[in-house]
Amino acid sequence: MLELHDITAGYDRKAPVVRNASLTVAPGEAVGLLGPSGCGKSTLARVAALLHRPESGTLLLDGEPVRHWRHRAPRDLRTAIGVVFQQPRLSADPRLRLIDLIAEPLRATGRRDEVPDRITELTPAVGLTPDLLDRRPHEVSDGQLQRACLARALVLRPRWLICDEMTAMLDASTTAALVAAVENYRAATGAGLLAVGHDQTLLRRWCDRLLHWDEVAAAGMGKLPRASGLREPSVVPPAT
């Protein structure tokens, strides 16, 4: 189980973006979280992905409460979660070839010897071709880069996947291909999924269960000021 209980989180103590949000994802389940842009759903996804420390509330991962976030989170927890972000350009190091981008999590966790096998498995699974692996991000399209980012998220075989607007920048065919790749992985491994987005048609088709933001976070807190609906939070979370 991935359980978020009564989470309050944000970037300013006086004005949290998420207030008292709760949701659970069962093993093997696909949960879609639906909300308009700027509502705080990405912040909640970052809390679930151990990328943002909440101000209060608890996150239980397979029954164990999470006590540390970001670089302080223990490795076995961090590697249990795979994350795919909205903008592949902002979430890929422009200096790395795609093959290194995908292999980086294995190298960082001392599992270098698995690199050749995992690359051979994942390249066709996400729909990449071997000749693309030697290119750098500026030499591939958004869709191809997002495929590599998905492969990077899957390379450690996470038990939980968090997809934050994974397909918002992509065309219909690439969207369908990436969702199919995620579903194939989940069918093979039984991983749970939290898919965050604003496209109701897509999430309804993709997920077992659909949650609206109003059901997840506390209602009646008044409308929060919105800084910019268009700007994505950067991949590196602001220091807390």
Place this chain on the structure above:
Amino acid sequence: MTVTDRPPVLSVRGLSVRFLMPGGRRIAAVTDAHFEVAAGECLALIGESGCGKSVLASALLGLLPSNAQSAGQARLGELDLLAADERTLTRTVRGRLIGLIPQSPAAHLTPVRTVRSQLEETVGALTDARGRTAVRSAAESAAERAAFPADHLDRHPHQLSGGLAQRAATALALVGDAPLLLADEPTTGLDRDLVDHTVDELRRHVDDGDRALLMITHDLAAAERIADRVAVMYAGRIVELANTEAFFGTPGPRHPYSRGLLDALPERAFLPIPGMPPELGDLPDGCAFAPRCEQVTDACAALPPTTSHIACHHPHVPEDLRA
């Protein structure tokens, strides 16, 4: 529905763009594009990312990098945009004949200045309004035309929501009263309600005047909502040009690629087209879609000619027309 009896605002004939890369490689970004957009009409150019849509837009505005070669014609009134020199493009085309609505308004606006100051600058540069009060009121009326709220004019771009930033950028594009609006992916990253809203507002600017709108997008739902006609682009070529109603409704698209694109929608079959688009630097001699096409035959080794707005050797035939 389609306004065909009016003279086209923009007429593109055989437009091709090639990028010359180091080592003698040539990238065929756009090949032999033909289309027209009439006043009061919206044409949506749809296709996957990297298929050459934005290069086409840059070619029309004369914004191609120096290693690009373009051929063909793009007539806007009496002017051939591809043959025009930089001076003509700066003084008469950009902003005055073509208004650009950018992909990411938050990045298009100057972050350190208020919306009012940016509007006033544009008014001063593009119109005859002179003097502080005249410029100020012209800027306010430009904001009003784009439904940008007057009490937000003194805000900086980072203080605006995505929808308002989009309206600010639209207001800037409308200042010069250009006959052609060019919207390059105006809805990327917006949520569905905002997409609908943005698209409806763009449509209003076409409906209420003599403007033509060329919208470049990969969002099929947005294209269906706004466009009179759609042009489907694949690997740099326009492979199908159809009326929106026929394309999204019955009889549906005819090119196998367009059919695959629609079938990939989550409200339809949700099945991806197998494979990936070809490299623009390494296109096959025949039909570029053949490697991904279910109906591929030997004929596909030859380049399909564009007949009745479709470039395919065996386009889909609706049921009731089959013998």
